[in-house]
Every structure is written in C-alpha cells, then in structure tokens.
Amino acid sequence: MRDLMPGQQRWVAALAETPLKAVDVLDTEAPPESQWKEAWKRLRRNPLFWMSSVLLALLAVVLAVPGLFTDADPTFCQLSDSLANGRAGHPFGFDKQGCDVWSRTLYGARASVLVGVLTTLLVATIGIVTGAIAGFYGTFPDSIVSRLGDIFFAIPLLLAAIVTLSIFNNLNPDRGFWGGCLAIVFTLALFAWPQITRQMRASVLQVKNLEFVDAAKAIGASPRVNLLRHVVPNSLAPVIVTSMISLGVFITTEATLSFLGLGLPSSVVSWGNDISAAQNLVRSGQDLSVMFVPASALAITVLAFILLGDAVRDALDPKAGKS
Amino acid sequence: MWWYVAKRLLQTIPVLLGATFIIYALVFLRPGDPIVGLFGDKPVNAATRAAIEAQYNLDQPFIVQWLLFLKDAIVFDFGQSYSGRSVNDLLAATFPTTIKLALMALVLELVLGVLAGTLAGLRKGKLFDSTMLVVSLVVIAVPIFVFGFVMQLFFGVKWDLVPPTVGANDSFKNLLLPATVLGLISFAYVLRLTRSAVAENLLADHVRTARAKGMSEGTVVRRHVLRNSLIPVITYLGTDLGALMAGAVVTEGIFNVNGVGGLAYDAIRTGESPTVVSVVTVMVLVYVVTSLLVDLLYAVLDPRIRYA
Secondary structure (H helix, E strand, O other), rough: OOOHHHHHOOOOOOOOOOOOHHOOOOOOOOOOOOOOHHHHHHHOHHHHHHHHHHHHHHHHHHHOOOOHOOOOOOOOOOHHHOOOOOOOOOOOOOOOOOHHHHHHHHHHHHHHHHHHHHHHHHHHHHHHHHHHHHHHHHHHHHHHHHHHHHHHHHHHHHHHHHHHHEEOOOOOOHHHHHHHHHHHHHHHHHHHHHHHHHHHHHHHHHHHHHHHHHHHHHHOHHHHHHHHHHHHHHHHHHHHHHHHHHHHHOOOOOHHHHOOOOOOOOOOOOOOHHHHHHHHHOOOOOHHHHHHHHHHHHHHHHHHHHHHHHHHHHHHHHHHOOO | OOOHHHHHHHHHHHHHHHHHHHHHHHHHHHOOOHHHHHOOOOOOOHHHHHHHHHHHHOOOOOHHHHHHHHHHHHOOOEOOOOOEEEHHHHHHHHHOOOOOOHHHHHHHHHHHHHHHHHHHHHOOOOOOHHHHHHHHHHHHHHOOHHHHHHHHHHHHOOOOOOOOEOOOOOOOHHHHHHHHHHHHHHHHHHHHHHHHHHHHHHOHHHHHHHOOOOOOOHHHHHHHHHHHHHHHHHHHHHHHHHHHHHHHHHHHHOEEEEOHHHHHHHHHHHHHHHHHHHHHHHHHHHHHHHHHHHHHHHHHOOOOOOOO
C-alpha cells in the first residue's frame, strides 16, 4: 500500500466510542420485499395516487347506485322542459328533449366506463398472452405474433372501428345495452391489442435473460413453469401502466364513435350519446351547458385513470420519477 | 444501409397484403346487396345484374376478388366505385387536402410540443412545467370533437378570427383551425414525451461531460440534450401521420373539409366497398412509408445506431 501523504489520513472513531444505534440494525433474516410491495410503499406516498383513487372511488359509487345523487329518472323526458334552466332537484337543467342533464350524466357513466374497462381487460389479456409467448419462445411463434401485430397495427384504429361497427349496425341496429357495449369492446380490442403485445414482448425479452430465470432453470424448472412463475409476473409492470392510461383513451374513443353515430345505440344512456346529441346546441351557440356536464364527467374520469397510471408508473419505476 | 432498406421494404409487403385482406374481409362481411342499392325502387334486370357483377368481380369468390383488387392496386389503379366514379379521381380530389391538413397538424404539434416540452423539462417542477402537465392532461381527457365544437364556436363564429368551416377553399388560413384541433391530442403526447426525455437526458453522463468541457448551456441543451430527446418523439410521430389521417374523419366532419376522412365515412355509410378498401389501403401505405422513414431517421439522430 502507498504511504499516506499529509492530509490524507482518515480518523475513524473506535466502535466503543460510537456504539451501534437502533437505526444501524439490519434484519438479515427478513425476506426480501417483492417488487409489488415496494411499489405500494412508494405509491401510497404519492398525492396524485390518492387524488385519482378518491375520484375513482366516487365513480364506483356513482356506477353502483346512481340514484343516490339524483331522484330524476334519466329516461323521463318532457318536451315542455326542453332546454329549461336548473331548478330544485334538477341542478343542471334539461337537454333539448327535456331530459334531466345531471341524471343522464350519472346513469350514463355505466355504459361509458363499462366499455373502457372491458376493452382494457380484453386487450390486456390478448396482449399479455401473445406477447409472453412471442417473447419467451421466440422463433416461429414470435414471427407469427409479430407479423400479425404489424398488420393490425398498420390499420388506423378509428377507421377500422368505423368499418367494423358499420357491420354490426347493419346486422342489428338496436343491440340494446349489452349488445351495444360488447360490439364496441370487441371492435376496439380487435385492432388495439398489438400495442400491449409489443410492450409485453419487449418486457419478456428483457426479463428472460436475467439471473433469477437462469437460476430457476438450473434448479430444474421447466420452461412453462419458468414462464408462468418467474418471467410473466416480472414483466407485467409496463403493461399495467399502459393499460390504465389506455382505459381512458378507450372511453374517449367510445364517445368519438358515438359522435359519428356508430357507437352505442341511441337508446342507451351514455356520455358519448349525450355529448353528441348536444353538438347542435353548441354549434349554434344556443346552449353550452348541456354538453358541458357529460363532457366534464367524461374528462374527469379519463383524467383519474391517466393520473393513476402515471402514479403507478412512478411507483414501479422510481428511476423515471426521480430525475 | 441499403441492405437494411431493402429488408425493411420486403417486410412491408406482408403488412400491406394482410391489412388489405382484413379490410376486404370486413367489407365483404357487411350485409346488403350493393346492386339493389344502385337501382333504388326499380327492379333489377338479370342480365344487367350479371354485367355489373362481372364488372366489379362480385361473381368471383372472396379470395379472387381480393387478388384482383391487389393486381390493379399495385399500379395504383383503384377501379370504380359502385356509383360509377373512378376511385382514383375521388382520391385525387380529396387526398391533397387531407395530406395538407395532416401535415399542418403534424408541424404544429411537433414545433409547439417540442418547444413546450423542452421548456417544461428544463424547468421540471416549476410553474410552467406544472401548467403544461395540466394542459396536456386536459387535452388528452376531453374528447377531441368537444374541442372542435367549442373552438369553432369561439374562434370561428363569436370572435370571427378564422372561417368556421372550410368548404371548397382549402387555403392555409382556412385549414388552420381544423389542423390545430386535429393535432391537439398528439401535441399533448409530444409534450409529455419531450418533457420526460429532456428531464432524463439532463442528468446523463454525456451532458455532464459537455458541461465540464465548458460548453454554453444553450449549446448543451441543443446539441446534447435535445438531439437525444427527440428519438422517442420521432418514433411517436412516425406512427402519428396515419392516425392523424384517420382522425380527420372527425375533424373534417366538424369543419366541413372536403377530404379523405369524409370520403371514407360516406363510403362506409353507403356501402361503397371499392372506395372504403382503397382509402384504407392508401392510409396503410402512408403509415408503412412514414415508419420506414422514421427507422432511417434514427441513424441520423442517434449515432450509436448503425445499420450494417
């Protein structure tokens, strides 16, 4: 070792002078915390997470019992009330058909959120399964999935949805609540899955070369066990974040399709239908508030899902958040 | 490099084949007889029907119809619509307007998004950054046609700054408002992408080195931070031109623009299958070409990427 030059000496106090404190104790026996538990610890310190959670909890109550916030019937409309201002029991007034705007907004949440949630679940399921198979097994399954994904990705989502929904419309124009919702869910999922597949595939490709996967292989785990127990759970983080954000995007897409007259059947109470029904009132400058209420409800809901997605991303990937 | 371009070009062939096949299958699945529609209330004479079926290959099986469409589409001949107009003429009448609209939207979102995103990334956590984040979230959360109507009402009708609808005259000034509305959502995404990329790159080692060499802050940001941060933005924009052209269905409807979006929407509603298939094919082509260009741009932006 080189001799120390003057000024390079380090003086370290003897252990007896500064004994270990409670804060220095490290529990070496404790099991390592899982990725999800650590993420949850970071997540609950994030005010954005609580903000979006409160909004979504409120939304859940509206979905379950819309009657809690209004006594008006969303389908009870009197033309004598057409565009009437708000009065007791009807805080936001009436639309062109004389229906209560606030009540329709509350009841309309069901269809819009249902479409968003079901589409996201379906897209995530397809994406995770195909992406995991493509990334893990490579070669032939990968080429099939990736090329198919390229093809569906190349067709613009909105245009493809219009073409597909016009088929549903021609076959059966009044599909009722469930038929209407499921037609949109199916259509959007058919053309939206490649995004999640690509992300899952990339994530699996990264994870499958990590040491713990080799370790599992070394102790005799079969490829299938390895995929399901080790690779997939550790590749899910980016897919979950994208899914939460795209949930909001699907809700706005449903509204856009309803605006084009291809979304939910007009008999279904939904935000998209109410917003597009109010378009002529806005175009003529007659009344902005009839569109404002359902549009705000939709915007706040989408915002809550995007904020939640952002918060979860920061929690799962602290490096991106800290910079 | 040239080998890579050739390989990528070859890869686009199955994409084009598959995408046209899917659209053809969807259009084929649509119930309804196009020939009955042509004649309205009049009865259809059997010989006429046979002649029309032969003209549009409707007497052939589905796969053969698709192959015959491809054979002509390779030389950009999209045939005739059921109403007897050349689809090429229809496309020629509408495509330039939509391309102009989409490119204007693209330039607007790129310039404003990168500018605002860079400033926000440089001032992370400050007032401007927070404001821009809120603005971008609101833009993403509100359906685009709501913005369209409200902006049309205020800028077009109440304040009379720009014409509220476009009509036949697709001048720069007329298209400004529709292009802004069309590019609004992508502006928010570009802003968010640029912001996080700039904030991340500011902490990178090569930026510290550049500062240590005594470069001015402006040069560091322009040459070392921004250039790297543009890579995710360019990737996004590559897929965005196709999405913008599809999004034009909504914007063109609101502002009465005579473009491809309106053409596609009307064709889908009236069951003009030849037009629908042709429009989607052209849009897929636009997507394929732009994503190829973006892949090549990577090499310019990021010297670490080399195509052998």
